[in-house]
Amino acid sequence: MNLKKIVIAIDGYSACGKSTTAKQVANVLGYRYIDSGAMYRAVTLQFLDRHVALTNPREVSRVLEETNITFNLNSQKESETFLNGLNVEKKIRSMRVSEMVSQVSTLKEVRDAMVDLQRKMGREKGVVMDGRDIGTTVFPHAELKIFMTADMLVRAFRRQRELLEKKQLVDLDEVMENLVQRDRIDTTRSESPLRQAPDATVIDTTYITLDEQVDEVVRLALSRMI
Ligand code: DC
Secondary structure, three states, X not given: OOOXXXXXXXXXXXXXXXHHHHHHHHHHHOOEEEEHHHHHHHHHHHHXXXXXXXXXXXXXXXXXXXXXXXXXXXXXXXXXXXXXXXXXXXHHHOHHHHHHHHHHOOOHHHHHHHHHHHHHHOOOOXXXXXEOOHHHHHOOOOOXXXXXXXXXXXXXXXXXXXXXXXXXXXXXXXXXXXXXXHHHHHXXXXXXXXXXXXXXXXXXXXXXXXXXXXXXXXXXXXXXXX
């Protein structure tokens, strides 16, 4: 059977399991996984390193023009983020970047540049992209849209464990505070805020396993591919 290539958009709050799910769904379907949050994180790292004044649109635009973000597969076939040719996968997950990324993501210049790049990356379809505005702004005609949620405490625990696996010891309170802040900024910004698209399927991951999340998305995807 000839299956149609589709775009799968996975949006939702921070640390709900979007990227872990998206990666595995992409593996099962032989699709490309694109982590749009990593792109905003890479821009944030660049702005921090260059001491960009976020209130200066000209400076923001100038540095954005010198920002080249790409994804490359490592030896384990996992996608890693590169900023101007350098592997920044580890750096962009640090708390230093997490604490700034939502603020940087409110800037129109940044959003326009990233949305443009994301649309180019998804042009050929056969992609799973996760983020905050993929089903609403980047690919409003995506064949499958998922909106993920989970209880705050579960999200904070999962994120803390993830950081610990990367040898970063952060208090649960600090992790939770960061998630609350990011939810607030991501949902209230004026440029494409985090919203559930009306035609998105909601998946609450609080009480389900990763395998169950992946199975559910793959099942829905297959139903759109025939
Ligand atoms: O998915 P993440 O937690 O790595 O994303 C980091 C931040 O990037 C998130 O707090 C808001 C921003 N972001 C965004 O504004 N739009 C997207 N499509 C993806 C991420």
